Amino acid sequence: MRRLLLICLFGLWVPDEAWSQFNVLKGKVLTEEGHDGHAPGAHSGEASYIPLPGAYVRWSHDEASTTVSDGFGFFKISKAEVGDTLVVSMLGFETVGWVFNGESYVDIPLKAGVELASAEVVEKKAATQLSLLSPLDVQSLNRKELVKAACCNLSEAFETNASVDASFTDAVTGTRQIRMLGLDGKYSQIQVDNLPGPRGLSVVKGLMLIPGDWVNQIHISKGAGTATQGYESITGQINVALKNPETADPLHTNLYVNSAGRLEFNSVSSHQVSRRWRTAVLLHGLTNEQQNDRNSDGFLDTPMQKHFVVRNEWKFTGDRGIRGEYALTAVQTESAAGQMAAIDQGAAWSDVMGLMNASTNAWSAITTVDRVEATAKTGYVFPDAEWRSIGTQWSYYNHRQTQRFGSNYYDGHERFFRGNILYAGIIGNTNHSFTTGLSYVYNAFDEQLQFQVNDSMNVEYGVEREEQVPGVFAEYTWSGNERWSVIGGVRYDQHNMFGGMLSPRLHARWSVTENVSWKLAAGRGFRTPNPFMEQLGTWASQRQWYWGYDSQGLQPEIATNVGTNLTSKFRLNYREASLTLDAYSTWFENKLVVDLDQATNAIHLYNLSGSSFANTAQAEFNWDMHRRWDVRLAYRWVNAHTDRILGNPTEDPFVSKHRGFSQVSYASQLDEREGQWRADATFQWIGAQRLPTTATNPEPFDRPDYAPDFYQLNAQLTRQFSPEFSVYLGVENALNYKQDRPIIGADYGDNPVAQGDFNQFFDASLVYGPIFGRMFYAGLRWGILPPKKEQ
Amino acid sequence: MKHLLILMALALSSLSYAQKKVEIEFQVSGVCGMCETRIEKALDVPGVIMAEWDVETKKAKVAYKTKVISEEQIHQLIANVGHDTEKIKATDEAYANVHGCCKYREGGGSCTGGDHENHDDHRPE
Numbered sequence: 001m002r003r004l005l006l007i008c009l010f011g012l013w014v015p016d017e018a019w020s021q022f023n024v025l026k027g028k029v030l031t032e033e034g035h036d037g038h039a040p041g042a043h044s045g046e047a048s049y050i051p052l053p054g055a056y057v058r059w060s061h062d063e064a065s066t067t068v069s070d071g072f073g074f075f076k077i078s079k080a081e082v083g084d085t086l087v088v089s090m091l092g093f094e095t096v097g098w099v100f101n102g103e104s105y106v107d108i109p110l111k112a113g114v115e116l117a118s119a120e121v122v123e124k125k126a127a128t129q130l131s132l133l134s135p136l137d138v139q140s141l142n143r144k145e146l147v148k149a150a151c152c153n154l155s156e157a158f159e160t161n162a163s164v165d166a167s168f169t170d171a172v173t174g175t176r177q178i179r180m181l182g183l184d185g186k187y188s189q190i191q192v193d194n195l196p197g198p199r200g201l202s203v204v205k206g207l208m209l210i211p212g213d214w215v216n217q218i219h220i221s222k223g224a225g226t227a228t229q230g231y232e233s234i235t236g237q238i239n240v241a242l243k244n245p246e247t248a249d250p251l252h253t254n255l256y257v258n259s260a261g262r263l264e265f266n267s268v269s270s271h272q273v274s275r276r277w278r279t280a281v282l283l284h285g286l287t288n289e290q291q292n293d294r295n296s297d298g299f300l301d302t303p304m305q306k307h308f309v310v311r312n313e314w315k316f317t318g319d320r321g322i323r324g325e326y327a328l329t330a331v332q333t334e335s336a337a338g339q340m341a342a343i344d345q346g347a348a349w350s351d352v353m354g355l356m357n358a359s360t361n362a363w364s365a366i367t368t369v370d371r372v373e374a375t376a377k378t379g380y381v382f383p384d385a386e387w388r389s390i391g392t393q394w395s396y397y398n399h400r401q402t403q404r405f406g407s408n409y410y411d412g413h414e415r416f417f418r419g420n421i422l423y424a425g426i427i428g429n430t431n432h433s434f435t436t437g438l439s440y441v442y443n444a445f446d447e448q449l450q451f452q453v454n455d456s457m458n459v460e461y462g463v464e465r466e467e468q469v470p471g472v473f474a475e476y477t478w479s480g481n482e483r484w485s486v487i488g489g490v491r492y493d494q495h496n497m498f499g500g501m502l503s504p505r506l507h508a509r510w511s512v513t514e515n516v517s518w519k520l521a522a523g524r525g526f527r528t529p530n531p532f533m534e535q536l537g538t539w540a541s542q543r544q545w546y547w548g549y550d551s552q553g554l555q556p557e558i559a560t561n562v563g564t565n566l567t568s569k570f571r572l573n574y575r576e577a578s579l580t581l582d583a584y585s586t587w588f589e590n591k592l593v594v595d596l597d598q599a600t601n602a603i604h605l606y607n608l609s610g611s612s613f614a615n616t617a618q619a620e621f622n623w624d625m626h627r628r629w630d631v632r633l634a635y636r637w638v639n640a641h642t643d644r645i646l647g648n649p650t651e652d653p654f655v656s657k658h659r660g661f662s663q664v665s666y667a668s669q670l671d672e673r674e675g676q677w678r679a680d681a682t683f684q685w686i687g688a689q690r691l692p693t694t695a696t697n698p699e700p701f702d703r704p705d706y707a708p709d710f711y712q713l714n715a716q717l718t719r720q721f722s723p724e725f726s727v728y729l730g731v732e733n734a735l736n737y738k739q740d741r742p743i744i745g746a747d748y749g750d751n752p753v754a755q756g757d758f759n760q761f762f763d764a765s766l767v768y769g770p771i772f773g774r775m776f777y778a779g780l781r782w783g784i785l786p787p788k789k790e791q
Numbered sequence: 792m793k794h795l796l797i798l799m800a801l802a803l804s805s806l807s808y809a810q811k812k813v814e815i816e817f818q819v820s821g822v823c824g825m826c827e828t829r830i831e832k833a834l835d836v837p838g839v840i841m842a843e844w845d846v847e848t849k850k851a852k853v854a855y856k857t858k859v860i861s862e863e864q865i866h867q868l869i870a871n872v873g874h875d876t877e878k879i880k881a882t883d884e885a886y887a888n889v890h891g892c893c894k895y896r897e898g899g900g901s902c903t904g905g906d907h908e909n910h911d912d913h914r915p916e
Contacts, residue, residue, distance in 0.1 A: 056824070056846075068847050574814065574841035574854035627835060669835060 024076045027106040029055040029069045029088055051133050052110060055090035060097065072133040074482065107387075107430055127630070127665070128161075128622065130567055130578060132517040135485050135509035136225070137565040137582065139163060141218040147728075148665065148680040148716060152256055152264055152286075154215070154240065155207035159714060159732075160682050162620055162634030162661040163220055164238075167654065169204060169537030171742040171764040171771050172337040172365055174303045177204050177536075181222065181235040181584045182614035182638035182655055186527070186534050187559070189225065189233035192240050193325070195375050195395045199232065200443065201414045201533045202399050205369060209309055209331050210240060211284045213254040213266040213781070217241040222584060223563045224523020227473045227489030227505045228422060228435050234525040234559045235586055235614075243268045244325070245278035245315040251784040258777035260302045261290020276318060282311040289349045291340060294773055295738060297746035298339050299764070301772045303365075304352055305335035321381040321389075331371040338364030357404070361755070363762065365405045365540060373397040387430055393420040405539040406762075407452035410532060417442040431480035439493075441469040447532060451544065461545075465554075467528060468496040475505075483511045498556045501526055519565040521584075526558040529592040531605050538603050541763040542745075543596070548606030548645075555607050558589040577623040587613040588642075596692035597648040600701075601760065610643025614652070628668060634661040651690045654768060656709070658687030678718040685711055689768045694744065700751070701744050701761040707768035710737045727780045736774040742767055812840060814854040815862060819844055820875040820895045829889070833872040834865065851876075 029052045051073025058066040059080050069075040077086070082102050089095040094111045127145035131138055141161065149159045155176035158164040165179040178185040185204070190197040198206025218240050225237040243252070248270035256264040263286070270280040286307035294301055309331045316324035336343075336352050342362035343355045356364035379391040399414045422437040447463040475489035489505040505523035512518055538545075563584030570577055591612045595604040620634040636659045640652035661684050668677040687709045694702045716730035741748045745762035819830055827844045830851060834842035838859030844851045853865055863878070870879040873889035875896075886896065 054824075066847070068845075574812070626840075 025079050026076050027108055028073045029108050029110060030073050052090055055088055057088050060085040060087050132567060135487050135507040135519060136221050137223055137519050137521060138219055138221045146212055146215055152212055153208050154210040157212050162636060168767045170540035171767050172299055172540050175204060175536055181586060181616045182640040183235050183586060187234040189237045193242055194239055195393060196418055200416060201401055201412050201530060203534055204536045211266045214242050214268060214282050215240055216243045216247060223521030224505045224525060224561045227475050227491045231491060231493050231503045231525050232527045234561055245270045245280040245313050248280050249783050249785050253783060254781050256779035259775050260292055260772055262288040276316055278315045280313045284309040293340055297743055297748055299743055299746055300337050300340060303335045303337035307333045321383050324378040327375045329373040331369060333369045335367050363406050367403040370400045388425045391422045409450040412447040415444045432478060434476045436474040439471045443467040469493050485509050515570060516568045522562045524560045526556045529557055531592060535594060537765040541765045542759060543601055543603045546602055546604045548604055552607050555590050557591050559586050561586045572623055575624045580620045583617045585615045593642055593644060595644045595648060600694050600697050612642035614640035628666055630665040632663040653690050653692050656687040656689045660685035673722050675722060676720040681715040683713050691766050697761055710769055711735055724785055725782050729778045732775045733770050734774060737770060738773045739769040739771060742771050811857045812854060813857055816850055816852050817877045818849055819851045819869055822893050822895050825890055826893045829872050830869055830874055833868045
């Protein structure tokens with residue numbers, strides 16, 4: 001039956017194609033700026049762009065010729081005379097006029113324009129979109145998806161997504177980390193507006209400094225990713241597209257408060273400065289001064305903290321093909337966590353840090369981050385040949401992080417610079433396009449550490465490293481056939497410490513039928529480990545650090561990733577549905593192995609000898625079940641192993657082999673003032689996770705080798721009074737699941753813990769589940785929309 | 792896992808709910824994306840499972856439960872918001888209420904040129 005269907009489709013398709021050669025102009029409408037990191041205006045074929053379905057295409061002189069681009073952005077229109085103008089328009093994009101010159105195929109990129117205040121939009125739009133056409137396995141989460149979990153920053157935004165796991169690093173600092181394809185977030189390349197995002201020393205903490213209300217879209221791309229954006233992507237790329245001066249409303253504000261005492265303010269405002277320049281200011285402030293200890297273990301369940309982040313963006317749109325985006329960001333954070341004995345009940349924030357630093361018999365942790373960031377992107381499209389373009393991307397940051405965890409001190413300083421120059425063009429025609437370029441990375445680290453071994457001895461340790469990596473890359477995209485497309489890329493980087501490194505990348509897409517697409521991805525990547533900041537959670541323990549890599553020196557982590565994805569869109573009970581199946585495998589040539597199983601008072605780091613791999617499989621089903629109801633079901637399986645020395649367990653700790661996910665969303669009909677009720681509930685089952693062994697610890701300091709599986713239920717109710725104003729109320733962890741006795745060495749009412757025992761056994765880093773229990777939150781969003789255009 | 796299965800069963804049970812469903816296709820006059828939204832919104836009523844109007848072919852595809860709503864009623868709902876269907880012509884009163892750019896009776900209205908983006912494409916991105 002399926003075969004018959006295939007033949008039918010194929011049979012229909014061939015004559016259609018032949019006919020089109022003569023009478024029909026075919027083409028494709030896509031976004032001008034791709035999600036995979038090309039400079040604005042840089043062309044490299046369909047792969048870099050998101051196809052735009054539903055754009056209107058017509059000849060300017062003939063209204064009856066109006067046609068609409070299909071689900072893949074493709075359109076067909078009868079040919080007209082050479083010199084006639086094709087008009088392409090779509091909501092949210094600037095209308096384009098294109099002069100016909102006898103071509104038979106054309107790619108028409110649309111530039112995102114000011115979003116219209118469209119009173120009439122009632123058609124439901126999927127909150128998470130899957131592309132059938134891009135060879136890359138990309139999932140795009142838009143605002144509608146992001147507001148389902150109003151709380152709060154990027155590390156929490158993945159709560160409603162099945163592809164990314166989020167968990168706490170430890171039981172005291174409230175820091176969350178993500179995991180993709182069964183591996184830590186450090187193996188994914190996280191980008192902000194297509195430029196390097198949280199990485200280096202901020203690889204874990206950086207996610208907490210991007211508030212959800214700043215974000216316009218998140219593109220999650222599984223597999224090695226594109227070669228044009230560097231060598232660091234192994235398990236995937238996550239590109240966070242922030243609201244920018246062009247797409248942001250004149251004003252958007254958000255207030256948030258939760259039952260743990262966290263108060264947040266976020267805002268984005270945009271302003272047209274002149275005909276060519278637009279600017280936006282983004283603000284984020286967070287404060288939490290409430291002392292929470294629900295499990296009465298004497299430790300704060302959530303840290304007391306203050307965050308302040310400000311970002312200023314500028315966008316330039318020139319008349320002659322020049323476009324630019326420039327941004328400056330400054331970050332300052334302070335957080336305090338640990339035993340409440342160090343501070344008085346109700347101590348003012350201004351005194352907390354001082355009290356903690358002065359307290360000698362209570363364990364506390366203090367972290368500060370100071371960071372500045374500057375980025376510049378400039379693109380130029382050749383006016384006589386719009387398929388040819390040049391783009392430059394510059395980014396710089398200076399990151400300073402100091403922390404004291406108990407009697408261990410850390411002072412880290414990182415400077416990063418990257419320059420990327422891209423040239424995009426075609427070979428003969430637009431079926432063969434390429435992007436090539438040069439990059440240069442400068443990354444300097446200066447980390448000073450001081451560990452207390454015992455009462456009378458401190459060990460000091462310093463890491464000073466300067467990486468300089470010039471690189472060259474090329475990527476070729478073949479899109480000569482609607483059913484097939486291929487992106488092949490390769491980059492060569494000359495690392496000053498590790499020598500020459502080759503990172504090949506390959507992506508292919510086959511449209512089995514119009515609604516079924518099969519993708520393949522393979523690629524290699526490498527990165528330099530920064531264990532002190534990547535193992536942030538380990539600081540919240542008495543574990544001593546041991547470096548087993550001294551003989552070989554610091555080695556890069558190198559891994560290859562291969563995967564496949566089958567996406568099918570279909571109708572179920574007349575309503576749109578999709579089913580995605582994927583499987584990925586990552587194996588390491590070298591890895592900095594983190595071994596917490598050797599002893600309960602040690603963390604061992606050494607280069608891999610033997611094998612390390614992570615295999616994952618995922619099934620996801622989305623169904624637009626009813627005009628007002630959406631359903632998502634997903635299941636994810638991971639098998640991750642790393643050979644450790646001395647026969648220690650090979651199964652990677654803190655990884656749940658099974659995870660089940662279900663989500664139901666409701667949105668009411670819009671009323672006259674465009675008010676709406678929305679409700680979302682996400683229910684998850686997180687399977688058992690192996691924990692580093694504590695079997696050698698005496699009672700009550702030992703814990704099971706496997707964490708029990710548990711359930712998480714999050715729900716949120718939103719009342720939108722008008723597009724300008726909405727309020728929301730939600731609950732996280734509604735089933736009130738709490739990890740049993742999360743901190744080893746804390747007093748859980750069995751017996752007072754002697755100071756000596758605490759010093760020997762304390763460990764708050766063996767965290768697999770929530771600490772705080774049920775948490776309620778509430779917030780509001782208020783803004784000023786752009787003036788409605790005259791109709 | 793058990794809970795997941797229950798949820799899945801619940802979701803699927805709405806399918807097996809024995810009720811007669813019919814899908815029909817018919818011509819509806821209109822011009823642009825704004826018309827599309829208006830037509831589809833008019834059919835956002837109990838009994839209609841799916842309603843889509845194609846601006847290119849001017850065809851409406853509607854799936855509905857025969858016990859809840861009739862084909863006649865569906866045509867009437869569209870005519871009520873000012874769009875002529877194969878079976879029912881909109882009253883002049885209803886037609887007067889459609890937006891200026893959607894005046895299909897006067898030869899296609901004014902969804903042209905640069906005005907396009909203002910009202911012609913109220914579609915999801």
